[in-house]
Amino acid sequence: MAAVREPEWLKERRGDAARRAAELDVPRFKGKAGWEFTDITKLDLATFAAAAPGEGDASAADRVETLLEAPEGAHHLGQVDGRVIDGGDTPDDLLVLPLTLACETHADLVHEHLGTIVDPELNVFTALNDAGWTGGAFVYVPRGVRVEQPIVLSAISDAAGTALHRRVLIVLEEGAEAEVWEQHLSGTTDNETLLNSVVELRVGQNARLRFVGAQDMNEKSWVFGAQRAEVARDGHLDWVTAGFGSGNGKVFTETLLAGEGSHAKVTGAYAPHARQHVDFHTLQEHGAANTTSDLAFRGILADRSSAVWRGMIKVDEGAQQTDAFQECRNLLLSKKAHVDAIPGLEILANDVRCTHAAAIAQIDPEQVFYLNSRGLDDAASKRLVIEGFMAELIERFEPGPIREAMAGAIERRLSVLLD
Template identity: 40%
Template sequence: MRADLLERYQALPLPTTRDEHWRFTDLAGFDPDAWDAAATAAAAVPSMLDLDIAAAATIDESGLRLDGAPEGIRFEPLSDDDPLVGSLVQADDKLRAHNAAVWEHGLLVHVPAGVELEKPLYLRVASGVPGGSLFWRVLVVAEPGSRFTFVQELTSASDDMDAYVNGVVEVVVRDGAKVEVVNVQRLSPKAWLFASCHARVERDAELDWVEGGFGSGRGKVWIQNDLADRGATSRVTGAYFADGSQHLDYDTYQLHQAPDTTSDFAFKGALRDAAATVWRGMIRVEEGAQKTNAYQENRNLLLSKTATANSIPGLEILANDVRCTHGATLSQVDREQLFYLMTRGLPRSDAERLIVRGFFQDVLDRIELQPVREALAAALEARIPKS
């Protein structure tokens, strides 16, 4: 199977701006074969999340390390013999095929039926070798009636380290389960990041996904939620901040396959300097998925005249009794708000910091885990330079 996947990877072309989903993200100059698959890793930077956790794991270039697991929970190395591996994220483009063909380090999170965890399970993915490549994979399975939080944090050893990082996260939420997945990314602004995240939410189950993007230089993050059975609910909350020459690209997909399903995707971003962002969202309602309730929005705040944000919402509706809405906005800092705050004695940077906090407040309020909510708020405010 790995040999077949490697052949597929080698045969597939690298996406170009002629491909619709890559129209605003140019991969010119990127060669996925030019990176070193190093076997050792440098020390990574400290975590930005101060969490009281039930179990921890680390993936870096040298492998997977585990630090405990609650009794009865499978928190262990992932094997590609597991039938669920690759069942959601298909090797249908060059970057996903590359991961499928060569990944070595993976984590399985399997929570049995009816088990509720008060503390989150935590994975740290640390890119620590300059010029190196890191491929990893995560499979999360929530059996019926289980309740838990899984946190994944992506970091680099230094802010000037170039690297190629390629990951896959697959999540299966069985009937009546509730899962919160938190993914915080703060890789070096010289890193290339490609991440595919795909979840299947079954009958009366609930998925709450939080996406925080602060690092990487270029690449793409895919997030797809399949509402696969009646009563399934998913909510995705995204917050990102880009500065310098960063280029962040989020490609989201809400697939309603059954009646009486609900999805709510909300992404907000702030941009400075010559940074650029892309957000593409699609709601698809299959034939027969009546009583669908779906919403998506993307709001961007420009903190400089040279920043660029592209928003591309979309709807594909094959049923006739649905409620589907979307919205996208692009705005600069309100000059009257800025003037008002500065006349009250605040330096411009502090005034901008307050405006940014207010802009993100409603998406931050959607995050249930308080330490994550506070860490994302601090990370967003920290990107505004002090006077």
């Protein structure tokens, strides 16, 4: 991809962000609210060089095994480190572009939305992303347009010692419909890399977006993310997130129901093993009356792995008739695996219905005994119990490509955990 010229407003934004980043420290274990359970003291940001625009080994796209199997006809856009891989033609009635290119060719449109959803001062990682993102993706669906096939965005971290600051901006105008899948992968199994992702989703009035964000990075990588959506009046967001890889990190997943009658469904899955650590921080913010949200996370943990889920339902003042639910259920395959599941409520309205639940358990020996009595050995019995535990999660996906892709991804991950 040819070099692009950045508009002045973007250059100024990058400069301001770089100055902010220089003033911020890496969040310290037990020293920063929200980071009490994730120790990143071994992270030295100075050892990672930001991915250079246009630089990356394109052959990595052929080396990696995809996480989400996309159906025929899907629209693709890829990136290896700082190099964009052209995904081919897209229909004339929508935009699927590298964000760097969109800043040149559709500067006013990008300027209107970029940086308006995720707080660039959330932490040092969002500031670094604001200053140094490259490549990225911009998806724009105009008013009333319905995209029939999924849009698949792939980002591969490949070169050792590289920090990929990845930026994705998705905008659906009024009445638009689309399905966007983003997957983060590693080009090798042993190169230590850092993925620092920011995703901004804007769902317009009466628009419908399904967004799938999944990562299967290698177990030497660091993963940090700030993902936030704003849903306008009568808009609908179906958000799926999965964290199978990486060695350590933390991801914020936030939804603001900004318009009356808006709805969000968030479904998450994680499955670490060995000494992996994953951390999800979710927020369902109800900023308007008559809004609904439904969040469900499932975790399966093996060996000495650990996970954190911290969820918050926040009902703003005046957001009456809110109906919100959240749950996180975890299955431990080892006595040395550990989970912290922390649901929370912050309610500033008096006519609401908000419920939450969290559970952590090991495989029930009575279930295994029952299956043994039907002729199955222990390995087959435990696998059936685990598959049953995840089946309820898969049923949250509508029949079609997304259910097939997520079911396949979970099945392959279980094979890793149970080997």
